[in-house]
Amino acid sequence: MSKLAIHGGTPVFRRNITLPSVIQDAERDAIKKVIDHGLLSAFRGGPEVKKFEQEFAKFIGVKYAVATTSGTTALHTSLASFDLKEGDEVLVPAVTFVSTASVALQEKLNVRFVDIDKYYCMDSIDLESKITSRSRAIIPVHLYGQPANMHKILRIASRYNLAIIEDACQSHGARLGNVYTGALGDIGCFSFYQTKNMTTGEGGMITTNSKKMYDQVLLRREHGSPRSSKTWYNYIKLGYNYNMTELQGAIGRAQLQKLNELNRGRIRNAELYDDALNDTELDLPKLRKGVIHVRHSYPVLLPKRYASKRDFFVKALQAEGIPVDVAYPSPLYATPLFSDQKNTARCPRSDDITSRLFTLFTDCAITPEIILATKEAIKKVMKYLDETI
Numbered sequence: 001m002s003k004l005a006i007h008g009g010t011p012v013f014r015r016n017i018t019l020p021s022v023i024q025d026a027e028r029d030a031i032k033k034v035i036d037h038g039l040l041s042a043f044r045g046g047p048e049v050k051k052f053e054q055e056f057a058k059f060i061g062v063k064y065a066v067a068t069t070s071g072t073t074a075l076h077t078s079l080a081s082f083d084l085k086e087g088d089e090v091l092v093p094a095v096t097f098v099s100t101a102s103v104a105l106q107e108k109l110n111v112r113f114v115d116i117d118k119y120y121c122m123d124s125i126d127l128e129s130k131i132t133s134r135s136r137a138i139i140p141v142h143l144y145g146q147p148a149n150m151h152k153i154l155r156i157a158s159r160y161n162l163a164i165i166e167d168a169c170q171s172h173g174a175r176l177g178n179v180y181t182g183a184l185g186d187i188g189c190f191s192f193y194q195t196k197n198m199t200t201g202e203g204g205m206i207t208t209n210s211k212k213m214y215d216q217v218l219l220r221r222e223h224g225s226p227r228s229s230k231t232w233y234n235y236i237k238l239g240y241n242y243n244m245t246e247l248q249g250a251i252g253r254a255q256l257q258k259l260n261e262l263n264r265g266r267i268r269n270a271e272l273y274d275d276a277l278n279d280t281e282l283d284l285p286k287l288r289k290g291v292i293h294v295r296h297s298y299p300v301l302l303p304k305r306y307a308s309k310r311d312f313f314v315k316a317l318q319a320e321g322i323p324v325d326v327a328y329p330s331p332l333y334a335t336p337l338f339s340d341q342k343n344t345a346r347c348p349r350s351d352d353i354t355s356r357l358f359t360l361f362t363d364c365a366i367t368p369e370i371i372l373a374t375k376e377a378i379k380k381v382m383k384y385l386d387e388t389i
């Protein structure tokens with residue numbers, strides 16, 4: 001048996017993997033234009049931010065888009081815009097990035113965690129069973145780039161009169177039929193963090209077809225000062241400074257031009273992982289019918305017998321030089337932040353999946369050579385585990 005790199009053996013992959021190069025000629029030129037012009041930011045959005053908003057809205061197929069400082073602030077602004085009351089409930093999948101749920105705490109709302117389905121998104125049957133008389137909004141997440149079961153979730157929302165805020169932070173360009181994520185619910189939220197399918201470094205965007213929501217969102221983004229007011233210094237709501245800078249707006253516009261190409265690269269890499277790993281015992285991601293999945297990342301499940309060894313497995317792969325992460329290592333309710341939420345109901349599939357999950361990267365830094373090395377390293381570590389546990 002060859003010695004694992006974590007135990008001092010030779011790593012399978014020995015080259016450094018560079019960050020995906022986001023800043024290329026188009027982005028560099030766009031930033032230079034902003035710097036030469038001199039306007040770096042504007043209270044209600046400068047010309048680059050406004051154009052980015054219009055172009056993003058057009059791409060997603062909605063009437064309005066509002067740029068923010070991050071996906072988290074997009075989610076916070078959106079949720080705050082529904083004017084919910086303290087103690088009202090928001091339904092959130094148990095497996096997601098923290099801010100899908102923590103924005104509810106910011107608004108003094110209760111979180112009800114919903115189990116996930118076999119595609120790692122909110123389970124519609126569990127969703128319906130978790131609705132109470134205090135439920136007001138649902139935040140489905142299109143996790144890893146795949147649209148959630150929105151046909152069912154939309155039907156449930158309309159039956160119980162609940163708002164839908166889509167967390168599309170990992171699904172720029174994903175579609176259900178012909179409709180883009182971010183255009184399916186009342187409002188959609190995107191992140192442009194470095195690792196996302198398109199980036200502005202940090203940044204976010206809110207999308208909606210509702211003029212009413214659009215006005216409410218602008219109010220929150222801009223310190224509660226309405227655009228209809230004669231003066232900026234008239235505050236009618238608690239608001240924030242969640243304005244995107246012109247530099248981010250300019251990068252975003254350049255990135256949006258490339259989004260389809262960037263997504264094609266991620267999809268190609270995911271298909272290469274499918275081919276490379278399909279003769280292993282790993283549980284590979286499943287595609288929902290009728291969707292375009294933009295493969296933000298590539299989630300993989302270890303066989304159950306290795307569940308207690310997942311953290312070792314991932315560290316061992318990293319030592320072999322393989323880019324791998326665990327997004328996410330536990331359901332959110334298992335973290336101290338959410339431990340005093342009234343909803344203590346457990347979500348069995350979320351518990352099981354997060355104990356066996358690891359995630360592979362699909363961005364443009366990943367080459368076919370890295371994918372083959374990933375397969376080799378996975379086989380090497382699994383063989384070690386089989387011979388030692």
Ligand SMILES: Cc1ncc(COP(=O)(O)O)c(C=O)c1O
Binds near residue numbers: 073170202
């Ligand atoms: C599903 C999900 N929701 C929300 C966010 C928050 O976005 P940001 O990091 O831009 O605040 C992220 C990004 O990390 C995410 O992946």
